[in-house]
Amino acid sequence: MKQAKSRSHSLSSRLPFKGAFLPLAMSLVEKGAEGFGYGRREAGGLVLAIEELFSFYARQATADSAIDVDLEDQGYRLALTLTFRMANPDLRAFNLTWNCSLDSEESLELLGPMLAARSVSSLRLDFGTDDQVVLRLARNRDYPPAADVPLPPGDLKSPLRLLEPSADDLRHFAAMAVAAGSPFLPGFLARPGMAADMLAAGHIGALLIEQDSWIRGGVLWHPLTGSCLELYGPYIFGPDADAQGVTLLLDAAVARISRSPYRGLVRRQGVLAGFERFFDFLGELHLRRGDAAIRSTCYYRQLKEESSGTVYCAEPLASFLDKQYDRLCLPRQIRQAGSDPARLRDGSVLAVELEHERSLAILRPLCAGKDMAANLTAHLDMLRGEGIGNFLVELNTGRSEDTAFAAPLAETGFVPRLVIPDAGQGDLVVYDHPEPEGRV
Amino acid sequence: MNLEALIPEYVRGFQAYVPSKPDHLLMREYGASMLHRLNNNENPLGPPPAAARVIAAFPPERAAIYPSGDSYDLRQSLGARLGIAADRVLVGNGSCEVISSVIKAFCQPGDNIVTADKTFAVYEWVAEFSGIEARLTPLRDYAFDPQAMLDRIDRHTKILFVCNPNNPTGTYWTQRMLVDFLEQAGEDRIVVVDEAYREYIDDPEYPDTIGLMERFPNLVVFRTFSKMYALAGLRVGYLAGTEAVVEVVRRTSVAYSVNVQAQQAALAALEDDREHIAATRTLVREGMRLVVDACRDLELETVGGAGNYLMIRTPINDMLMYRRLMKRGMMVRTMTGFRFPGWIRVTLREIPVMASFAAILAEEVHAIRNQRVPA
Numbered sequence: 001m002k003q004a005k006s007r008s009h010s011l012s013s014r015l016p017f018k019g020a021f022l023p024l025a026m027s028l029v030e031k032g033a034e035g036f037g038y039g040r041r042e043a044g045g046l047v048l049a050i051e052e053l054f055s056f057y058a059r060q061a062t063a064d065s066a067i068d069v070d071l072e073d074q075g076y077r078l079a080l081t082l083t084f085r086m087a088n089p090d091l092r093a094f095n096l097t098w099n100c101s102l103d104s105e106e107s108l109e110l111l112g113p114m115l116a117a118r119s120v121s122s123l124r125l126d127f128g129t130d131d132q133v134v135l136r137l138a139r140n141r142d143y144p145p146a147a148d149v150p151l152p153p154g155d156l157k158s159p160l161r162l163l164e165p166s167a168d169d170l171r172h173f174a175a176m177a178v179a180a181g182s183p184f185l186p187g188f189l190a191r192p193g194m195a196a197d198m199l200a201a202g203h204i205g206a207l208l209i210e211q212d213s214w215i216r217g218g219v220l221w222h223p224l225t226g227s228c229l230e231l232y233g234p235y236i237f238g239p240d241a242d243a244q245g246v247t248l249l250l251d252a253a254v255a256r257i258s259r260s261p262y263r264g265l266v267r268r269q270g271v272l273a274g275f276e277r278f279f280d281f282l283g284e285l286h287l288r289r290g291d292a293a294i295r296s297t298c299y300y301r302q303l304k305e306e307s308s309g310t311v312y313c314a315e316p317l318a319s320f321l322d323k324q325y326d327r328l329c330l331p332r333q334i335r336q337a338g339s340d341p342a343r344l345r346d347g348s349v350l351a352v353e354l355e356h357e358r359s360l361a362i363l364r365p366l367c368a369g370k371d372m373a374a375n376l377t378a379h380l381d382m383l384r385g386e387g388i389g390n391f392l393v394e395l396n397t398g399r400s401e402d403t404a405f406a407a408p409l410a411e412t413g414f415v416p417r418l419v420i421p422d423a424g425q426g427d428l429v430v431y432d433h434p435e436p437e438g439r440v
Numbered sequence: 441m442n443l444e445a446l447i448p449e450y451v452r453g454f455q456a457y458v459p460s461k462p463d464h465l466l467m468r469e470y471g472a473s474m475l476h477r478l479n480n481n482e483n484p485l486g487p488p489p490a491a492a493r494v495i496a497a498f499p500p501e502r503a504a505i506y507p508s509g510d511s512y513d514l515r516q517s518l519g520a521r522l523g524i525a526a527d528r529v530l531v532g533n534g535s536c537e538v539i540s541s542v543i544k545a546f547c548q549p550g551d552n553i554v555t556a557d558k559t560f561a562v563y564e565w566v567a568e569f570s571g572i573e574a575r576l577t578p579l580r581d582y583a584f585d586p587q588a589m590l591d592r593i594d595r596h597t598k599i600l601f602v603c604n605p606n607n608p609t610g611t612y613w614t615q616r617m618l619v620d621f622l623e624q625a626g627e628d629r630i631v632v633v634d635e636a637y638r639e640y641i642d643d644p645e646y647p648d649t650i651g652l653m654e655r656f657p658n659l660v661v662f663r664t665f666s667k668m669y670a671l672a673g674l675r676v677g678y679l680a681g682t683e684a685v686v687e688v689v690r691r692t693s694v695a696y697s698v699n700v701q702a703q704q705a706a707l708a709a710l711e712d713d714r715e716h717i718a719a720t721r722t723l724v725r726e727g728m729r730l731v732v733d734a735c736r737d738l739e740l741e742t743v744g745g746a747g748n749y750l751m752i753r754t755p756i757n758d759m760l761m762y763r764r765l766m767k768r769g770m771m772v773r774t775m776t777g778f779r780f781p782g783w784i785r786v787t788l789r790e791i792p793v794m795a796s797f798a799a800i801l802a803e804e805v806h807a808i809r810n811q812r813v814p815a
């Protein structure tokens with residue numbers, strides 16, 4: 001999986017960070033999107049987002065500062081990156097629950113970033129050195145759903161062969177995965193054109209198996225974080241005697257990515273028989289689909305031998321981590337964090353990623369604050385109001401802004417279920433929220 | 441400073457190799473009371489006695505003086521031993537350094553090298569971070585597949601790397617196979633044969649690479665003092681080729697990269713290696729027998745042959761096996777990075793260490809089989 005930024009598919013511009021340049025920034029995005037062949041509907045979200053974010057932060061920017069606007073056509077999506085320097089950027093508005101009251105000027109202003117966050121397919125905030133703030137937004141291309149395709153007959157006899165898929169092979173494979181009703185289909189497989197474009201852009205990796213010129217199955221991988229890949233599959237169409245297909249695909253996929261820069265590989269798609277040869281068992285998340293309780297099983301394997309770290313945290317997280325590290329034989333030092341609530345900021349900030357198909361919200365701490373428990377509760381209430389029934393929290397063990405959330409998470413009914421080693425800044429602890437009507 | 445813009449594309453996507461930490465830190469992290477390194481294929485006997493004496497008697501004032509910039513005396517001695525002119529030998533800071541020199545000497549962006557996918561990774565790494573395509577061919581029956589390599593040659597192919605014997609599978613090409621390969625590969629590209637573990641092999645069929653250079657002037661051989669000669673910590677390796685080829689590689693090599701103590705110790709090692717090699721071969725043979733038997737009892741598949749290492753198929757993910765064994769003070773090499781997920785590689789050492797490794801492995805395997813985590 002090699003990603004290269006092509007100069008013919010990107011444009012960059014540095015503008016003075018002043019309101020007067022807002023129209024230019026907006027038309028840069030609008031005309032750029034048009035130039036790259038995106039429709040009005042697809043470009044609209046990004047134009048709205050840059051309008052809101054540019055005007056909101058330009059007001060806080062110092063007189064001589066500049067903003068870099070980068071727009072890149074990645075084939076399956078349009079990616080917009082805004083980079084600027086700001087000592088104390090106001091991030092409160094990224095909280096989805098920010099209450100806007102029409103008579104408070106401040107809260108009206110903060111509405112902008114919130115709208116921006118909702119108008120795009122994904123939004124990520126990163127903080128660099130020297131007060132650098134990087135906002136990454138993307139809007140996926142609109143793709144049609146999968147066409148119906150035939151599945152292989154059950155009596156194929158010749159040996160299975162690995163196939164390095166072309167974009168067209170992968171498009172066909174994705175349509176087969178939809179036709180087979182495979183559970184745990186990620187969004188990019190449900191839209192075969194998107195999977196094909198992502199492969200062409202180098203944003204996913206994939207291997208297929210074929211038999212008698214039928215595609216018999218496949219496995220895919222995609223970055224979960226900067227240090228961890230997520231594996232999807234193996235999907236097998238038809239019988240798989242002695243797990244031959246699964247073994248062939250997993251051996252080859254792990255061999256393929258083992259010399260990549262990634263440190264780990266996670267699989268979150270339910271039970272995999274005979275997983276032990278490939279994965280460590282991490283744990284299960286308790287989720288709901290409609291009225292049914294389902295368990296999402298997570299597996300993991302390291303890709304590099306070296307893994308260590310120190311975690312500063314308090315109970316009850318410390319005991320949970322201790323148990324997990326011991327079970328997984330992971331070398332980690334857990335040290336008691338000295339927490340002084342009085343020294344926290346007033347307002348905490350959470351980033352939210354929504355997956356409507358799974359009725360799922362993933363919350364990620366951005367900043368700790370005195371109101372953490374109240375903020376979590378407000379998010380739960382608001383998201384439930386939007387029809388969301390599953391809540392996960394991802395917490396980086398290497399970030400004290402994150403580990404400060406441990407006690408408020410316990411207080412609001414979140415339960416730590418598993419640790420994904422080296423998946424973020426340190427390890428990633430995943431919480432779920434088992435009682436929708438819980439003790440909030 | 442826009443660092444990103446400074447970095448060539450092929451370096452941007454490359455991740456630095458992370459070497460293992462010092463023993464004392466690893467022991468603390470894993471809570472192990474001892475640590476046996478079975479991960480780097482080192483020789484536990486230590487250097488031959490003459491080399492050990494040179495190292496012990498090293499006069500500190502010599503540290504103030506630059507070494508010979510081209511390992512003059514060592515090259516004379518190697519030349520005499522190999523029966524070739526000293527100018528046909530180029531000494532490097534470990535054979536890893538000469539890998540880099542050869543690639544720099546012959547390849548430019550747009551060129552490619554051909555090697556196997558499941559072998560020593562440095563050929564592939566150096567090529568990739570130099571902007572050279574590494575074409576990788578699958579092994580066949582755990583061995584380098586000559587036909588697969590020949591099939592990947594095109595007009596941009598500059599070097600073919602053959603690891604003989606292969607690390608980690610222990611397979612090797614005989615003289616006949618190598619000659620066939622050289623004949624088919626043609627003279628328009630360099631063929632490198634890495635013989636890092638050649639001294640472990642006692643087989644008349646093993647290739648006489650130096651002898652073949654007259655017929656195949658594109659043949660280059662790598663050897664090292666790190667393995668059999670137990671000087672890994674001093675970093676000395678070398679290549680041998682025809683005068684013309686070595687002259688080109690010398691242009692892209694850094695003079696003075698081999699330190700004075702390493703040169704002296706290697707020279708002494710060479711002159712006192714007969715009994716040392718015999719003793720090491722015995723130790724490896726016995727260690728191999730012990731571990732292979734233990735694995736058979738545990739119904740664990742093994743792959744090995746030449747060289748002082750053995751691959752073992754693990755009942756669980758090799759990375760978890762590694763961490764379990766680390767907690768018990770046994771450091772092996774996971775094979776995920778060699779594209780053999782589900783295998784570990786163990787360096788064959790003295791019998792007491794091998795016996796304790798076998799016992800710990802058995803305990804871990806039994807524990808794993810008795811308490812499978814519920815799926």
Ligand SMILES: Cc1ncc(COP(=O)(O)O)c(C=O)c1O
Pocket residue numbers: 480481533534535536537560603607634636637663664665666672675676677
């Ligand atoms: C096949 C092979 N070649 C070369 C080397 C590197 O040896 P040196 O220490 O001489 O750099 C090794 C070391 O592991 C090896 O296995």
